[in-house]
Amino acid sequence: MIRRLVLAVAVMLTAAACGSGPSVTEDGLTKITVGVIPIVDVAPVYLGVQKGFFAEQRLELELQTAQGGAAIVPGVVSGQFQFGFSNTTSLLLASAQGLPVKAVASGVASTGEPGKDFGAVVVAADSPIKTARDLAGKKVAVNTLRNINTTTVGNVVAADGGDPSAITYVELPFPDIAPAIARGDVDAGQLVEPFLTIATGQGDRQVVSNYAGTAPGLTVGLYFTGSQQDQAVVRAFTTAITRSMEYASAHPDEARAALSTYTKIDPAVQAALVLPKWPSTVDRASVQRLADLAQKDGLLPRAPDLNVLLP
Amino acid sequence: MIRRLGLPAVLIGVWWLLSAGSTSFFWPPLSVIARTFPATWTLDPILHDVLPSLARLALGYTIALLAGVTLGVAIGSSATLRACCEPALEFFRAIPPPVLIPVIALFAGYTGWTSKIITIALGCLWPILLNTVDGVRAVDEVLRDTARSYRFGRLAVLRHVVLRGAAPRIVTGARQALSLGVILMVISEMFGADRGLGAAVVQFQRGFAIPQMWTGIILLGLLGVALSALFHLAERRLFAWRSDS
Structure with missing residues (x-):
């Protein structure tokens, strides 16, 4: 019994030690796991997979949903996910605590219109x-x-x-x-x-509108990775996700339609809701603004170095 | 005393040695956690997080104890009542209280103490109630009859025969309920809370303040030990009349 238990633990540890990391599929695509939150913000990823933008970059995505950035950051740092989506403030907190997180693309931003923001x-x-x-x-x-x-x-x-x-x-x-x-x-x-x-x-x-009122193009969320990532894979992911966000911005109806593929949403709400902006670049000044606000509220132990976090 | 402290000392030593020099962000060395402890649990968090949590636990637990023993004695003493209640009891005890938290919130409020106390009381009720029912049922019929034939009043029979006879089972239930109560105290604060020990641990984790998070977990464990010691003390006091305890 004890021997079997020891064996089971050993197998589990080995599996944990070498189980993650991108692998290559039969048709030569690099398989990556992305941690996302099942909310409107990440519609471009789902749309991009449908449109084949990731396959074009030789990536095969497995999307895993999690409760929030606080759950996705440890997943990315431990290598369980290769990329993740999180709100900007959570990433600033993680970065200030010394976690090796690096933003690779903008994620979601305020519309900048008070009263008509997401x-x-x-x-x-x-x-x-x-x-x-x-x-x-x-x-x-x-x-x-x-x-x-x-x-x-x-x-x-x-x-x-x-x-x-x-x-x-x-x-x-x-x-x-x-x-x-x-x-x-x-x-x-x-x-x-x-x-x-x-x-x-x-x-x-x-x-x-607390986002639009803080900065017109406030970068609310970002896609990020950990430190151990193959640079070629990062470039491929960044290209594909940026293309996906551009496509989603240009085709809002398709972005709306993508929502029902990963959330249970009332069709009337799906048609009426305000879509966020999906800009292709990070609004650096707005990230600095969030960092200043977090520091003012005592969330950050020290001023974060944005060069470490941002691309 | 030495025997009691032996294993914890060994475990702490092993943790200290294994984690020394750890560079893993989520498993900081125990020495770092120990250094963080006094700075994290200062007077303010003790007054505004720990004490309110403990007060809610005490209130919820007391309600469960009073309701559990009262209902348990009634159900255990009456075969008719037992037959009526059993299916309903089995139904309700199978529902885990954490699932009920949003439902309780609808009735008792999303914020504030009431819904949290109800959550704790509901969870603690079942082990006390069911053990009391069993304990009361197991009281020797001959003892009851004897007491009655000596013209003991109903209250005297209840106090000296039924409650005393069922006491060991009631205590067993109360002990189980106490550890459940600590768990529910933490869970109840993960929903609609602004402060509290459980809420503090979650907030540390979300802010990636990992050593602080570990100190919260250790504090919870220490509270568990303290409460169990307190329970043991109360048990010894209450049952000083029993020769075997």
Whole structure:
């Protein structure tokens, strides 16, 4: 029994030690695993695989969904995924803690149009909260505490003359935020698409677009890799994902259609939701802005060196 | 005492040696974790994370204890009640409380203490309730009859015969419930929380503050040990009358 157990552990360890890393398929494609979050932001990847942009670069993608950047970053660093998608602030935190993460392409960005962005703070229709300033002293739900949504909400509240330190943030998953507002458990909530369209469809009112209000072309998310990556594979991935994002930007209807291949989404919401921007380059100034905000809120122990993180 | 501390000391030593000089980001050396500990758990997080968590645990656990023993005695004493309740009990005990968290939130609020206490109480209830039912059923009928024939009142029978007879099983259930309660205390804070020990550990992990995350896990373990020691102490006090304990 013990011998069998030792054997099993040994096999597991060996498998863990040499199981990952890109392999080459029969038709000469390099197989890579990409960690993504099943949200609107990553529609271009799914569209790009459909359109064959990755196969053109001799890549075969396996897309693995995870809860969020906090789960994808360790996956990429340990080699379980070769590439991943994460919000910019999580990557800044990881980079500042010394994790070897390197952005390879822009991921998703704000539309830059207040009121017509893919992320915003919403309140109940009859709420006394009219502008960002009124959020001070209130309870605001976010999907992750101490991350991009708290720093950007704090920023737009401060910009409107409110005291961001007086906001109480509560962590709730996106689907639970609108019900919590309806019950009155929280005064407001930060939502992204498609939850934003669902909430406004139920009568909630947008107060402020926290991404567009922070920087017009705010780079909200990035594709990244770890340190042990073959440079040729990185170049191929960057080319393919950039092409995919350009295609998705030029063909928004196809990007919308791609959503239903990886999420369960109501067709009415799918048609109505605000698509984000998928720019082909990282807006460096906006990443610096996010870094400054994170440092101001005490999320970063020291100022991050953007040259380490950004391509 | 030496025998008790032997294994933990060996385990800590092995961890210390194996992790010394570790360069893996997610497995920092134990020496680094130990150095991080005092800086992480200062007065502010103890007052605003640890104590509220423990207070919720205490409240939820107490509710489960009172409800579990009361219901357990009632169900255990009455064959009719038992027959009526058993299918329902089996149904509810099979539902893991973490699954119910979003449902509890709908009724008891997404934020605040109520839904978290309900989650803890619901999880702790089952081992106490089921063990009490079994313990009460196992009380010797002859003992009950004897007590009654000596004209013990209902309350006296309950107190001196039923509860005392069922006590060992109740304690077993209460001990199981305590460890469940610690787990549920952490899980309940992963949803709709702003502060708390479980919430703090998750936030450290998300911020890639890995040594700090490990200190939180160690603190949870230490709390588990302390609570179990406290339980042992209470048990000894309560059952001082029993010759075999």
